[in-house]
Amino acid sequence: MGSIELKSVSKRFSTFEAIRSIELKVEDRERVVFVGPSGCGKSTLLRLICGIDDVTEGRILIDGVDVTAVGSAKRGVAMVFQNYALYPHMTAEQNMAFSLRVGGVPKGERKEIVRSVAAILQLEHLLHRYPKQLSGGQRQRVAIGRAMVRRPKAFLFDEPLSNLDAALRVDMRLEIIRLHEQLKTTMIYVTHDQAEAMTLADRIVVLNHGNIEQVDTPRNIYHHPANTFVARFIGSPRINLIEVDRLATAGLDELLTVAARAFGPKVKSVGIRPEMLQLGESGPFSRYCRNVEYFGSETIAYFEGFDEALLAAKATGETHFQPGQAYTLSIDTSGLVGFDANGNALLAR
């Protein structure tokens, strides 16, 4: 078992409130990702769960037991740090065995546990090496191994892949999913990379200024964002947010009608994902292309918008756009999201 419950958890550093009365329950064996911009409090929240920092107010329960006042080592959680935090003067084996060593586990048993974990992580041939003799990915695996030997109730990952190159990051992401399926342990993962969040999470927790903006599955977070912050933060390129007042003047009467019918009179802006903005045959909505990004399998084109923000459109790699040229665009309204004056999502009627 490894459920984690946060009850009105707050953290203040002097006068700065990093975490504001957070309520959250992470179920046993669940893979939850904390995501948010820099300074949103995601790492702080993870450190509070780990017990590295103390909460200012509130309680933390692990498996229903209040561990708010319990030290980090006795909470039954293991953390993998962003910079690996391997002990540089110890070999990979000594690093992985450290918690067992200070825990008084006999040497023979220590060796056995480390070897079995090393086998899972395919680290056996690297156990005698020092951290400086390992590559970034290998160091990361040692750091995960160090957490694994403790057989924790939950793994806490603090942006563990941020120092790796793009290709290795994808490999490690798959490795972490494989490990989670193998170990069947609760996992909380902090990242600012939404691709990591979307691919790793059973549920995503979107944080902003120490508050939870939304907790939901990746699919729901993407298609049904709770507010404009979540809508903007998740999805690359960003969602196109257009104020409804601008729709009529742009000749988008049909879209205005759809938005009003779907979300009622309170709707102040609509969100259109870039893949919903497509090249049209003919119509009143024409825009100049400003910039094009070609990614091979897909092309992102940026068109002049209604204010400083450009409108992003996602098309297949075969689609050609020419910057400076005007294009007729059409909007797929099936996935339209409406927001009220406060930026909160409106339920489609």
Added chain:
Amino acid sequence: MNRSSREKSRSPLARQWLGTLIVAAFALAFAFPVYFMVSSAFKAENEILAIPIHLVPYEFAGLEEFRRAMEIAPLGNYVWNSALVSFVNVVCTLLLSAMAGYGFAKFDLPFKNFLFFFVISTMMIPQQILVVPLFVEIKYFGWVNTYWGLIVPGLMNAFGVFMMRQFIAEVPNEIIEAGRADGASEVQIFVILVLPLLLPALASLAIIIFIWSWGNFLWPLVAVTNEKLAVLAVGITNYTQPYQRQPMWGAAMAAATLTTLPVLIVFLAFQRHFVKGITAAAIKG
């Protein structure tokens, strides 16, 4: 090849030679007194003060002056006392400085910055000013003419605290936090995780404290009047300022050579760490 290109290709070499000559001149100026001391230890007494200077002994006296130095004063005692004082000073200073530096660098303590500046501000006070109050203090404790009086005032060193704090500040917090998360106690974190990372700094500090302690003259002169507790730096004056007899420069040079030897050995043995430690401290400081 035209003239200007020849000048261009020659000038870096010429600059290199000029630099080497300047450095060599400085090195000679600093090394000469040491050479004179060692060579004089093997000269006959009348040769030492001869003008012009005898660069090499005309009459090689062998180890005669070393034997004489042993006879005139309890040189063995001096060596033992100096070694004991230096050893205890080095060990305790390393330990206490590392502990204090760790506290200042990695813990949130009330008035931490004020206390740290207070500690390092003591580096600005000359030792001569501290001699009288320190003497009053050890007299109060009854430590005059004891090893306690000789050793204890040198156990803590503000420079050591400063140096360790600068080094420890560079140890990533994550390593300490990982240690805590792994279940290590604060003592285990300090001893097993932090101290090994400080080895270059500790080696540098050990050399600095050893040299300072081994050559310390003023405090041992004041704290101890008993010949049996005298250290080398004080004992050596017996040869140059003896009561009711002429100075014995040969014996003094032999004793001085013996005094310098351990410092030289320690320095050469830890030189690599010393340079590394000092430069790192400079960058990180």
